[in-house]
Amino acid sequence: MxxxxxxxxxxxxxxxxxxxxxxxxxxxxxxxxxxxxxxxxxxxxxxxxxxxxxxxxxxxxxxxxxTIPGIAISRRFKNRVWVRCGAGENWHGLVQWAVQSGFGGIENLSLIPGTAGAAPIQNIGAYGVELKDVLVKVETLETSTGKRKVFFRKDCHFGYRDSIFKSSHKGQYCITHITLSLSTGQHKLSTGYGDISRALAEKEYCNPALLISAPP
Ligand SMILES: Cc1cc2nc3c(=O)[nH]c(=O)nc-3n(C[C@H](O)[C@H](O)[C@H](O)COP(=O)(O)OP(=O)(O)OC[C@H]3O[C@@H](n4cnc5c(N)ncnc54)[C@H](O)[C@@H]3O)c2cc1C
Known part of the structure; x- marks a missing residue:
């Protein structure tokens, strides 16, 4: 140590x-x-x-x-991928990686400060999208024993800027990895939020899905 x-x-x-x-x-x-x-x-x-x-x-x-690092595709489906990310990765870095890879779902959450590991604690959100919309599971270690425990989305009891990690289980688990389910085609972009729809209208972007780069 x-x-x-x-x-x-x-x-x-x-x-x-x-x-x-x-x-x-x-x-x-x-x-x-x-x-x-x-x-x-x-x-x-x-x-x-x-x-x-x-x-x-x-x-x-x-x-x-x-500072646990690493971003990798852990499973591939027809129109989705699961992306597993180390808790120490910078959240915005993960968003950039996803957009550059052509994966949709977290683009509205760009520029939120902090790490990927802290994202489930308060169910980060912005512009009409929350982490819970894409989260598959949270890998943790129990703080008192060091034992591994996996929480799936339903176990996390996500609410508005809230989860069990912030309330009933506060301080009891260290998050080591999160896994997100991201779209690979037919992205359903959330553009209804006021500032976003206004900005897109001003720029006359009729089909913003095209702004996400195609998968390599
Ligand atoms: C300028 C600014 C803008 C922001 N905008 C938004 C926004 O738009 N939307 C939004 O939702 N939030 C926003 N936030 C809040 C902040 O970005 C989030 O709460 C973020 O998730 C914090 O990440 P962090 O790594 O800095 O956490 P920290 O500040 O380091 O920790 C926060 C809490 O999480 C715990 N924690 C951290 N990492 C782990 C881990 N791996 N395992 C277990 N517990 C852990 C800590 O003990 C602490 O209780 C903003 C903050 C700032 C300063």
Whole structure:
């Protein structure tokens, strides 16, 4: 365990608050994260991009920054793919990858700050689309035991900016991967939201599906 003592969190939260953690460490794979959950000094705090967290005081235990990487197609169907993404991937990077690959479903969620792993916590949403619309499953480790547990969409009890990870199960699971179901053809774009429909009308885009690049 490469724990850094008395670490500044200043650059790890977008409010730029000058908090400190008694210990800080990055976890870039599941076995390391399992070990940290069992052995790192408590209390533990899982951190992604720090864009939805307010450090009102120094953290007395270990802040674990989840940096698990990787974006890959895990299953192919006739008109859809499942994409499995590591929790540490930048969310907007995932959106860019999907659009450039010709996969539809998360384009409305571009530019939301943070990591893919934090996206299910509050069921991120924008412009009429929410993560729950495309989410297949969430892979986690139980914080107290390090045991793997998979939550399928229905298990997550998603609501408006809400899920079990933010309410009844808060702090109990570390998200390691998410899997999304994205369209590969016949994209059903959500363009009804006010600002989007106005912008498309101004640019006279009648068929915005064509703006998603064709699959390679
Ligand atoms: C300028 C700005 C614009 C925004 N716009 C939107 C928007 O349009 N729509 C929207 O929905 N949100 C928006 N947000 C909120 C923010 O982008 C989301 O909440 C995002 O999911 C936070 O990701 P993060 O990686 O920064 O999470 P963090 O701030 O690092 O963590 C947030 C919470 O999730 C927990 N957490 C993080 N990663 C994990 C993990 N791997 N496993 C378990 N728990 C974890 C943390 O412990 C913490 O409780 C915006 C925020 C900002 C600052």
């Amino acid at each position: 490469n724990l850094q003592k008395d670490a500044s969190l200043l650059d790890l939260n977008t409010f730029g608050l000058p908090a400190k953690a008694a210990f800080w460490v990055q976890a870039s794979n599941v076995p390391d994260l399992q070990k940290l959950l069992l052995q790192a000094p408590k209390p533990l705090l899982m951190l992604g991009g720090g864009s939805n967290i307010l450090f009102a005081a120094d953290w007395p235990g270990t802040v674990i920054q989840n």
